Amino acid sequence: MCENTSSRALTMKAMHLSRMMRIIREERMREADPSASPGRVLAFLRLAGEVSVADMAMILGARPWSLGKTLAKLEEEGFITREEGERKHLCKVKLTEKGLDPANRPQGRISKVFDTLSEEDRARLAAIFDKLNSEFEKELGLPDDPAERRKALHQKAAVWHHACGPVPPGRFGPGFGPGMF
Secondary structure, X not given: OOOOOOHHHHHHHHHHXXXXXXXXXXXXXXXXOHHHOHHHHHHHHHHHOOEEHHHXXXXXXXXXXXXXXXXXXXXXXXOEEEEOOOOHHHOEEEEOHHHHXXXXXXXXXXXXXXXXXXXXXHHHHHHHHHHHHHHHHHHOOOOOOHHHHHHHHHHHHHHHHHHHOOOOXXXXXXXXXXXXX
């Protein structure tokens, strides 16, 4: 068990965890082609049915390399199947039973890390997160109503953004920083 449980040590551990999660998110954003994201590809296939990789790339506006990488991941996780065509870009892609169910979503790297915890550990961690978030919200003087709380967070982020200037590119990654609330 952990020896140092002082508030300072816990703060440092939380900051380290946050930093690692941010790095994973930044890596994903650097590699990502938003037009070839797994969620977008699955949503497209639910509408289109069976389609060739070339047609999908053209309609989604995705880079073929990025789309191929996404399709390989979705196939490995059992969301799609590919039927070989005369050329690689002409192969047909279709959803499996798992892929047809909108409730099934591919897991990100961060979610997979949390899956290493037992159900009991996750329940305890969720309770701890809830308690900490509640205390941070009180410390910030945020309202109890979720819509008002979201509005207050936007305002606080806007004030912080105005006072500090724009977030430098790459510092937090696209979409990550003051405007994320």
